[in-house]
Amino acid sequence: MVSESLVDVAVVSHWIDGAERPSTSGRTAPVYNPATGAVQAEVALADQAEIDEAIASAERGFREWSQYSIAKRQSVLFAFRELLNARKPELARLITSEHGKVVSDAMGEILRGQEVVELATGFPHLIKGAFSENASTGVDVYSLKQPLGVVGVISPFNFPVMVPLWFVPIALAAGNAVVLKPSEKDPSAALWMAKLWKEAGLPDGAFTVLQGDKLAVDGLLTSPVVQSISFVGSTPIAQYIYETASKHGKRVQALGGAKNHMLVLPDADLDLVADSAVNAGYGAAGERCMAISVVLAVEPVADDLIAKISDRIAKLRIGNGAGTDGVEPDMGPLITEVHRDKVSSYVDIAEADGAKIVVDGRGFTVDGHEDGFFFGPTLIDDVPTTSRAYTEEIFGPVLSVVRVSSYEQGLDLINSGEFGNGTAIFTNDGGAARRFQNEVEVGMIGINVPIPVPVAYHSFGGWKKSLFGDAKAYGVHGFDFFTREKAVTSRWLDPATHGGINLGFPQN
Numbered sequence: 001m002v003s004e005s006l007v008d009v010a011v012v013s014h015w016i017d018g019a020e021r022p023s024t025s026g027r028t029a030p031v032y033n034p035a036t037g038a039v040q041a042e043v044a045l046a047d048q049a050e051i052d053e054a055i056a057s058a059e060r061g062f063r064e065w066s067q068y069s070i071a072k073r074q075s076v077l078f079a080f081r082e083l084l085n086a087r088k089p090e091l092a093r094l095i096t097s098e099h100g101k102v103v104s105d106a107m108g109e110i111l112r113g114q115e116v117v118e119l120a121t122g123f124p125h126l127i128k129g130a131f132s133e134n135a136s137t138g139v140d141v142y143s144l145k146q147p148l149g150v151v152g153v154i155s156p157f158n159f160p161v162m163v164p165l166w167f168v169p170i171a172l173a174a175g176n177a178v179v180l181k182p183s184e185k186d187p188s189a190a191l192w193m194a195k196l197w198k199e200a201g202l203p204d205g206a207f208t209v210l211q212g213d214k215l216a217v218d219g220l221l222t223s224p225v226v227q228s229i230s231f232v233g234s235t236p237i238a239q240y241i242y243e244t245a246s247k248h249g250k251r252v253q254a255l256g257g258a259k260n261h262m263l264v265l266p267d268a269d270l271d272l273v274a275d276s277a278v279n280a281g282y283g284a285a286g287e288r289c290m291a292i293s294v295v296l297a298v299e300p301v302a303d304d305l306i307a308k309i310s311d312r313i314a315k316l317r318i319g320n321g322a323g324t325d326g327v328e329p330d331m332g333p334l335i336t337e338v339h340r341d342k343v344s345s346y347v348d349i350a351e352a353d354g355a356k357i358v359v360d361g362r363g364f365t366v367d368g369h370e371d372g373f374f375f376g377p378t379l380i381d382d383v384p385t386t387s388r389a390y391t392e393e394i395f396g397p398v399l400s401v402v403r404v405s406s407y408e409q410g411l412d413l414i415n416s417g418e419f420g421n422g423t424a425i426f427t428n429d430g431g432a433a434r435r436f437q438n439e440v441e442v443g444m445i446g447i448n449v450p451i452p453v454p455v456a457y458h459s460f461g462g463w464k465k466s467l468f469g470d471a472k473a474y475g476v477h478g479f480d481f482f483t484r485e486k487a488v489t490s491r492w493l494d495p496a497t498h499g500g501i502n503l504g505f506p507q508n
């Protein structure tokens with residue numbers, strides 16, 4: 001939704017040239033507090049002049065920042081890490097106010113982002129090239145890893161801090177300048193981080209925040225100055241980003257949506273499974289790309305498991321993620337009313353397709369927060385695998401149970417889906433777990449771990465329609481993505497050994 005009026009609410013705007021840059025585009029979108037349903041701010045939506053200004057500033061920032069010595073770049077990263085670590089409670093509250101997730105969960109996302117900052121502080125080891133002395137007689141060959149230039153990062157609403165931090169510290173460590181286009185639904189955390197980068201000593205222009213919608217995204221995708229795009233969001237947009245940015249000659253990593261299954265074998269500890277399914281299904285109200293949305297129960301465990309999950313759901317506290325009277329709930333609201341209604345429509349679809357709604361979160365309200373975008377935890381049994389409620393990503397607190405008769409039937413269902421982001425197996429049989437990690441066509445696997453988000457020194461990314469491009473986020477993939485290599489073959493001529501005229505192809 002684009003609003004016409006800027007009256008009486010703060011406008012969250014861009015960060016260009018090391019300072020807040022009020023927008024003059026005349027276009028804004030509302031930013032809600034999802035717990036109350038109130039519009040708490042407007043976010044600026046960049047026009048072409050602002051996009052051009054942001055990119056031009058980043059180009060200048062790159063020229064300066066890329067010439068900083070490794071030691072100086074490292075000191076900025078260390079300073080950013082210290083500032084983030086000291087001030088993260090403030091950032092967590094900011095995330096909650098625009099996203100809705102509970103504050104402790106917002107803190108968790110910051111910590112996972114901070115992990116990547118910490119990895120990036122050790123960047124000299126990861127971007128140093130290689131040297132081969134005397135590759136041929138008197139000839140040395142070595143490689144240099146250089147930054148790309150201005151790089152674009154486009155992030156989703158569900159992790160307004162962690163996802164930008166998957167890319168930004170590594171891109172900066174490698175000497176690039178970054179233009180971040182955050183989600184217009186929770187745009188303030190990006191500005192908060194921009195101020196922190198400045199305080200940490202990053203030169204103006206090396207980190208830019210461009211607020212906006214499709215126009216800003218397209219401006220980055222088509223600009224000849226922008227060298228690469230790192231995108232995280234839904235699959236249709238990820239595919240569009242991949243195709244458009246590639247067509248414009250850019251390096252692209254575009255991470256898309258998910259439909260993550262948890263395969264439960266009959267020998268698993270069902271209490272552990274029930275705890276894990278509830279945590280991974282309803283945490284952050286299911287608005288996580290690594291959330292579990294389908295439990296594949298290998299019979300005869302489904303009835304017991306559904307009873308255990310239902311018992312746990314009954315005890316969940318749903319409310320304002322900021323907490324009321326000092327008490328934090330387990331789960332907050334969804335991001336917008338439109339999204340809440342979409343989640344609700346999937347429960348309608350499941351019901352119409354013959355599924356059994358065991359716990360129904362439709363129409364859920366929180367006392368004192370009647371206008372908030374709440375949706376109750378929902379459990380659905382016997383979802384037909386032909387139903388759109390099974391095949392499509394719901395991105396809400398909706399857990400579906402599908403009963404299967406064997407490991408093989410469960411594996412086939414996982415492998416026949418269009419997504420391949422995350423999955424988990426719960427079992428006490430090491431052989432079955434080993435077979436699963438080999439046979440499943442998914443990028444990130446948990447063995448008795450429900451949300452297997454890899455640590456910073458491994459890389460994050462799915463398979464199939466969960467990742468377009470061949471570079472995952474962070475880890476070694478991240479450093480490879482944000483650098484390009486030069487190979488230098490060098491000979492310092494010694495008149496005694498130089499070989500004279502030889503038109504043949506160089507040999508060793």
Ligand code: NAD
Nearest residue numbers: 155156157182183214217232233234237255256257258289
């Ligand atoms: P989204 O695709 O709607 O938006 C992501 C970004 O793209 C935002 O910055 C948005 O402004 C921009 N955008 C939206 N529509 C666009 C268009 N038509 N053209 C150009 N740009 C556009 O995603 P979202 O709703 O913000 O986030 C939720 C989605 O992200 C879910 O599908 C979730 O699975 C996915 N996600 C994936 C991962 C992963 O690592 N694979 C991580 C987090 C979220």
